[in-house]
Amino acid sequence: MSKRLDPALAVFLALLAALIAFAAWLPAWAQSLLSIALATGMVVLGLTLLMRTGLVSFGQSLYLCLGAYAAGILNSKYGVTDMIIAVGAGALVAGVVAFLLGFLMATYRHIFFATLSLAFSMILYGLLVKSADLGSTDGFNLTAPTIMGIKLEGALSQRYKLILGAVLAAIATIGLWRYLRTPLGRLAPAIRDNELRVEYMGASVRHAVHVKYTIAGLLGGIGGALAALAVGHIDPDSMAYWTVSGELVFIAVLSGSASVIAPFLAAAVFETLRMLAHDYSPNTWQLSLGAAMLLLILFLPGGLASVLVRRSREPAP
Amino acid sequence: MKLRQLYRACCALAIALLSAAPAGAQDAAPIKIGIVVFLSGQAAAPFGVPAKNAAELMADSLNKGGVLGKPYDKKGFGGRPIELVFVDEAGGTTKQVQEYRNLVQRQEVDMIIGYIGSGDCLAVGPVAEELKRLTVFFDCGTPRIFEDASYKYVFRTGPHGVMDNVALALYTLKRNPNVKTIIGINQNYAWGQDSWNDFIESMKALKPDVKILDPQWPKLGAGQYNAEISALLAADADVVHTSLWGGDLESFILQAAPRDLFKKSLVVLSAGEHVVDRLETQVPQGTPFGARGPHNYYAPDSELNRWLRKSYQERYKLTPIQASYKMAQAFLGVKSAYEKAMDKNGGKHPDQDQIIAAFEHHAWEGPSGKVEMKLGKGHQAVQGTAIGTVKHEGGKAVAADIERYAAEKVNPPEGVKSLDWIKAGFK
Structure with missing residues (x-):
């Protein structure tokens, strides 16, 4: 019940602070890798919130893509290049869509929830493929972003993208950590275990799921906007296609749902593994990556979160 | 760690083998080229692998020196041997942008030749500009690359798809x-x-x-x-x-x-x-x-074309197809620009800016005939x-x-x- 931060989260925040302070000394490839990991981690954070509730979304790329396209369209079609506005727009668009779809999604569970979420993401994919103005599957490039009126070029731009990602990751983890300690937040594992009992206790399962779905969508949108800024290019194949959602679920499994910081660590581990696999086995990198992931899951069935939670003696969810 | 040890052992072996070959000029440090083509997925068989094969064939033949007739008889690029690093283009633009950064910043390649997907070319272009590394697109089709933007470090040696x-x-x-x-x-x-x-x-x-x-x-x-x-x-x-x-x-x-x-x-x-x-x-x-150009069935009956067909057939038991021709074309384009820059530089090896200056508005003969960098301010080939x-x-x-x-x-x-x-x- 205490309001004190749990130690793992405190360490993570300290890490993020160090990342912000020493970003300039990191090699550029690492800055870029971490920016993408933080963006992906943000989307996965939303996914793990749903997983806590017993729901697996196979279409979380819907919100990643909405966030990315909202930021990208503002940036390249309307000339609004500010990074903070881009992330805000991504969060807003994804959050509103998640809130609206939430009315429907909150009534579905299990495989029905998974396939329906998949269907919505593929509808967006289909629409984008037919949008010639947005470059169809080739997508389009963002122009160099600014932050609070300061024009950023080259290395500086990359550093600010990383710093923005780190700040937002800190806000998101603290926010979600606190939310999980509110009565509504604490309902998540209860809903997963027994919905009927939750209803008998007098709580509305539908309302709780709706709120969680909206939060997950919002986080997805922020992650998408961050990814668009970090990569500088967006297209439906690497934002909306179902394999993207699959990869997100994969990272969520690697992360586990018991900790709010594990998604970011899992995303960083995944990106690093992928990079190494590309380096050492260009012809069979998928195989190496798959084998590495298989081993991780075999030896850490609860994901990275299981290690973190054991260490910090947080009550199991 | 085992993997890394194995990798190091392989590297050491490769270096030992390479240095066992008769050494050329003392200053001939190898040129490291990143090759990015589809090695997996749907586009690997029709485009990626034929292009990869051609890249290997070109690198090995050029490194021997004198295998191709004039004006391509010099060893490697202006006497410097070529070393290739392969990266799979599969996986989408987000991954490609990250892999591009890895190639430039971790593997420290001198230049990159590759990219079959138009989306990948669009995404990689601005990053090449940011990292200031010579990048040669050899195949991707969309005209948007140089019609919507202009680049200093990016070239495309294949004509666009229009x-x-x-x-x-x-x-x-x-x-x-x-x-x-x-x-x-x-x-x-x-x-x-x-x-x-x-x-x-x-x-x-x-x-x-x-x-x-x-x-x-x-x-x-x-x-x-x-x-x-x-x-x-x-x-x-x-x-x-x-x-x-x-x-x-x-x-x-x-x-x-x-x-x-x-x-x-x-x-x-x-x-x-x-x-x-x-x-x-x-x-x-x-x-x-x-x-997609005058390749394969449409290639002229030139010495270069006959050489490519014969040596590719001997090595891979297959006919070189469009993507192979285009990869060979890219290699010869960079090689001739490099050597042009070298001549201008009084026979000394050129730096990247000198190569770029020589590459702009360059023209050369490939196995499919003449290629001219006429569009995109001298960065986009026509044929x-x-x-x-x-x-x-x-x-x-x-x-x-x-x-x-x-x-x-x-x-x-x-x-x-x-x-x-x-x-x-x-x-």
């Missing part, structure tokens, strides 16, 4: 002036949409009264086309346009030919050369097909092209009735966007 369909339209109308209706079957993604658009706009510009019927848009990698073939048969159009490639095109031909689609309509293949090469006589006689028709000859497919088109006839002039140029009646 000429494929402009030439195909010219060819179709010349041989069938009475065409009244056109329909298409193209994959539902940017390449398919752009190809179809370029083709119908060219047709409309050349013959304004031609009627365009509602096209079919199967998804990429569909493999099953029976419903689409029924629709195409029912439409009974004079011409069926398709930009399908690889396994998709193979399946389409194998499913459509027995149903007599090729007899009922004239099916024109905008990029069918690599499939004609595989299916041979299973592609019905009389089918016009393009090769003539050719279209022919499938003819069965001794159990093989060959190209007959070949028409050649000069580069100026099928490419827009500098500073004009392709689609505007087509719509204005090629002016």
Whole structure:
């Protein structure tokens, strides 16, 4: 019940602070890798919130893509290049869509929830493929972003993208950590275990799921906007296609749902593994990556979160 | 850690083997080139692997020195041997941008040659500019690369995809002036949409009264086309346009030919050369097909072309196809620009800016003939092209009735966007 931060989260925040302070000394490839990991981690954070509730979304790329396209369209079609506005727009668009779809999604569970979420993401994919103005599957490039009126070029731009990602990751983890300690937040594992009992206790399962779905969508949108800024290019194949959602679920499994910081660590581990696999086995990198992931899951069935939670003696969810 | 040790051991062995070879000039540090092509996925077999093969062949042959005739007889690039690092292009633009950074910043390659997907080229361009590393696109098709942006460090040694369909339209109308209706079957993604658009706009510009019927848009990698073939048969159009490639095109031909689609309509293949090469006589006689440039069937009978065909065949037991030709073309383009810069530099090895200066507006002979960097402020190649028709000859497919088109006839002039140029009646 205490309001004190749990130690793992405190360490993570300290890490993020160090990342912000020493970003300039990191090699550029690492800055870029971490920016993408933080963006992906943000989307996965939303996914793990749903997983806590017993729901697996196979279409979380819907919100990643909405966030990315909202930021990208503002940036390249309307000339609004500010990074903070881009992330805000991504969060807003994804959050509103998640809130609206939430009315429907909150009534579905299990495989029905998974396939329906998949269907919505593929509808967006289909629409984008037919949008010639947005470059169809080739997508389009963002122009160099600014932050609070300061024009950023080259290395500086990359550093600010990383710093923005780190700040937002800190806000998101603290926010979600606190939310999980509110009565509504604490309902998540209860809903997963027994919905009927939750209803008998007098709580509305539908309302709780709706709120969680909206939060997950919002986080997805922020992650998408961050990814668009970090990569500088967006297209439906690497934002909306179902394999993207699959990869997100994969990272969520690697992360586990018991900790709010594990998604970011899992995303960083995944990106690093992928990079190494590309380096050492260009012809069979998928195989190496798959084998590495298989081993991780075999030896850490609860994901990275299981290690973190054991260490910090947080009550199991 | 085991993997790393193994990797180090391999590296040490490779270095030992390399240094055992008679050393050339003392200052000849190798040039490290990152090669990014599809090594997995749908585009690997028709494009990625043939390009990778050609890159290996070119690197090994150039490193021996004197294998190719003049002016490519110097070892490597200006005497410096070439070392290749391969990266898989599969996985989407986010991963490609990250892998590009890894190539430049971790592997520290001197230049990058690669990219088959247009989306990858669009995404990588600005990053190349940011990291200031010479990057040569060899294959991707979209004209947007240099029409929507301008680059210093980015070059494209293959012509863009517009000429494929402009030439195909010219060819179709010349041989069938009475065409009244056109329909298409193209994959539902940017390449398919752009190809179809370029083709119908060219047709409309050349013959304004031609009627365009509602096209079919199967998804990429569909493999099953029976419903689409029924629709195409029912439409009974004079011409069926398709930009399908690889396994998709193979399946389409194998499913459509027995149903007599090729007899009922004239099916024109905008990029069918690599499939004609595989299916041979299973592609019905009389089918016009393009090769994304004057490659393979359309390559001139030059010493360079004969060398490429012979040595590729010997090494891989396969014919070099479009992507192989284009990779060889890219290598020779960079090599000749490098050596041009070296001459200008008084015989000393040039730095990157000097190579770039020599590469802009450069012209060279490849196995498919002359290539000129004429568009995109000297960064985008143009080339003539050719279209022919499938003819069965001794159990093989060959190209007959070949028409050649000069580069100026099928490419827009500098500073004009392709689609505007087509719509204005090629002016």
